[in-house]
Amino acid sequence: MRAFAKRPLRPVWERKELYDSVISLRRKELTYSQIIERVLQQRGVRLRKSHISDWVNGKHQPYGSTHEFEPIPSPELAYVVGVVKGDGSISVQKWSYRIRLRVIDKEFAEEFDRCVSKAIGSRRHTAKWVQKKLLWSVEASSVLLYRFLRQPFSRLKSVISHCRRCASGFLRGFFDSEASVSGRSLSVSNANLEVLRFAKRLLKTNGILTTGPRLVQRGGRAVVIKGKTYHANKNIYLLYVRTLSLQHYAQRVGFSVRRKQVALSLALAQGGRLASS
Numbered sequence: 584m585r586a587f588a589k590r591p592l593r594p595v596w597e598r599k600e601l602y603d604s605v606i607s608l609r610r611k612e613l614t615y616s617q618i619i620e621r622v623l624q625q626r627g628v629r630l631r632k633s634h635i636s637d638w639v640n641g642k643h644q645p646y647g648s649t650h651e652f653e654p655i656p657s658p659e660l661a662y663v664v665g666v667v668k669g670d671g672s673i674s675v676q677k678w679s680y681r682i683r684l685r686v687i688d689k690e691f692a693e694e695f696d697r698c699v700s701k702a703i704g705s706r707r708h709t710a711k712w713v714q715k716k717l718l719w720s721v722e723a724s725s726v727l728l729y730r731f732l733r734q735p736f737s738r739l740k741s742v743i744s745h746c747r748r749c750a751s752g753f754l755r756g757f758f759d760s761e762a763s764v765s766g767r768s769l770s771v772s773n774a775n776l777e778v779l780r781f782a783k784r785l786l787k788t789n790g791i792l793t794t795g796p797r798l799v800q801r802g803g804r805a806v807v808i809k810g811k812t813y814h815a816n817k818n819i820y821l822l823y824v825r826t827l828s829l830q831h832y833a834q835r836v837g838f839s840v841r842r843k844q845v846a847l848s849l850a851l852a853q854g855g856r857l858a859s860s
């Protein structure tokens with residue numbers, strides 16, 4: 584007969600919710616037995632007295648060993664949101680809540696890690712080369728950041744538009760992921776119209792003018808991106824930064840990805856030549 588595995592830990596947010604209700608019931612001066620009864624009725628979970636007393640006396644926090652995360656607006660957190668709306672991904676595997684980025688530019692992976700680590704208050708992670716995919720990969724684990732990032736975009740807007748620096752952080756993350764510079768044309772492509780429209784608004788408040796978003800690829804067809812063919816299920820939209828705003832873009836947002844920053848500098852130099860000729 585197979586031995587029973589240890590009871591799995593409750594997901595962190597569930598523990599956090601139990602913790603919050605225990606603390607608030609205690610504030611209403613319920614006894615431990617009354618709290619146990621109430622929680623059992625409301626949530627179908629029977630807590631032990633020792634559990635409650637540990638929480639009430641502050642001996643244990645409900646987070647366990649995961650990093651505590653407060654969604655305090657910061658340029659770093661905004662950058663993470665921008666990247667996750669582009670090349671980044673979040674996923675749950677078993678009990679691991681993963682925030683990951685796989686990209687060709689190492690400095691991009693490192694900048695993403697710097698921002699994630701700062702947002703969750705963890706140590707830095709090492710970017711690893713994935714030979715099979717020919718990509719740099721960096722990943723962090725945080726249930727609270729995962730849950731924050733998984734929210735509908737409408738709820739993330741207040742955090743990323745907190746101030747100019749946060750707005751720039753978001754835009755830089757999004758453009759590091761999704762922008763391409765070709766000649767004097769700087770554009771971002773994405774399937775999420777809401778995110779593109781919001782990026783347009785943030786750019787505008789930074790004095791950066793755009794055209795679009797325009798539908799460039801209808802879903803259901805094959806598309807070629809960076810030499811690879813994908814079957815696109817979604818519509819793809821493009822937002823263009825107007826040439827007259829390239830200088831402002833470079834000053835107020837810019838890129839962490841070196842090759843994109845170089846392409847932008849070339850575009851500006853070209854513009855300078857055109858203007859002076």
Ligand SMILES: [Zn+2]
Nearest residue numbers: 656745746749
């Ligand atoms: Zn801010």
